[in-house]
Amino acid sequence: MFQGYSADKFFDEMFSSDGTVRDHCEPLHQKFKNFDKDDFLARKATSELYFMRQGITFNVYGDDKGTEKIFPFDPVPRVIPANEWEHIEAGLTQRIVALNLFLHDVYHDQEILKDEVIPRHYIDDAVNFRKEFRHVDVPKDIYIQICGSDLIRGADGTYYVLEDNARCPSGASYLLENRNSLKRAFPALFDTLGVRPVDSYPRDLLNMLHHISPRREGEPVCVLLTPGCYNSAYFEHCYLARRMGIEIVEGRDLVVMDNFVYMRTTKGLVRVDVIYRRIDDDFIDPVVFRKDSVLGVPGLMNAYIAGNVALANAVGTGIADDKVIYHFVPKMIEYYLGQKPILPNVPTYLPSEEKDMDYVMKHLPELVVKAANESGGYGMLMGPQASKDEIEKFRGLIKADPRNYIAQPVISLSQSPTWCDGAMEGRHIDLRPYIIYGEDVKIVPGGLTRVALNKGSLVVNSSQGGGSKDTWVLK
Incomplete structure (x- = not known):
């Protein structure tokens, strides 16, 4: 099965550099x-x-x-x-605690901005910072209840955090x-x-939804709010709702009355306590955000601000997803926890900083460039693999809107044996x-x-x- 397999020059998850199998x-x-x-x-x-x-x-x-x-x-x-795994677990725990402290701070007293740990303009200019929700309290002061932080492994075997998915991680x-x-x-x-088994995830997810419920008596009514069957992760929405034993709903299935959220059922209206939402902020309530959204629930934000319904994740967590703000997470960890980051970031350049802009412009063919709020591999330039035209296109985009981009060195992702084209080969x-x-x-x-x-x-x-x-x- 492994005859002719080559680890090449990359860190291989199964084989050491001398070709021996890791213990x-x-x-x-x-x-x-x-x-x-x-x-x-x-x-x-x-x-x-x-x-x-x-x-x-x-x-x-x-x-x-x-x-x-x-x-x-x-x-x-x-x-x-x-x-x-113990190292990864400790680093991720440290990170989500710091990110939640940051979100509570930035939506309340903004001490981290007053102390100039993060320049204020990066928050004020962020497309996913929801100014409307300053001083709004969220259940248990937890903003990110579900996070999917992407990790990569460099050539020396070091784990790096590539990005934090703090809105609707799939x-x-x-x-x-x-x-x-x-x-x-x-x-x-x-x-x-x-x-180690992984099947506790749906149970842990449901326990978390119960934990943030604003209604303390009886069993909380939890629902999963989906954009519908044309969403890229619709299979997952149905799957998780079924595994948790909760209803999956679309915006049209919910109605807000007197600042409470109700679900339409064949037996009448049922009050909803917690919404695991898989819809971004922009589409969740056409009264507050995009007026043309037909996916959300009119008036939902009124019920949310009144504390009558909990959302997982909270409104406004997109600021923690911003790839520019990602650059500052190690500083958040030191500021809020007084600790050094257990899991490092990938070195990141901010073209909005003059010195970084000079470096990025000079080394663009060597760098990976990412748009601050894109995901799924979109809005990205792989400098070493890009054509001259693509590089020049991104050069213009960065100059026109430097706040919207970051640049990083190419990290040689680790590889793992994978069955491809009739043979076992290394894939990143x-x-x-x-x-x-x-x-x-x-x-x-x-x-x-x-x-x-x-x-x-x-x-x-x-x-x-x-x-x-x-x-x-x-x-």
């Missing part, structure tokens, strides 16, 4: 070595059939080849030893179904290897762990390992041709 991967390596190729391919086909029958899909906007696609899955898991359903698929197709892989990966912040911080052991299935590509997003793997955290 924590040896049991898995032995099991795969014992597979007959035909048996392996038959089991791989079983996992793909499972995804098809379960309808495990995603949508790509603007793709003329079809709306829904089966999520590509590679059956060779990514393995993380217990000591590495992908948890694929994490859960990757595990289910692998167990069905390769049940013997799990024997004696001590892999990242990791999206899922953090739930309720009564305490819960992190599902592992996360979604995304794979750049195109050879040499560093872009792992499903919308750009990526797939995923099961992620094993060892006990």
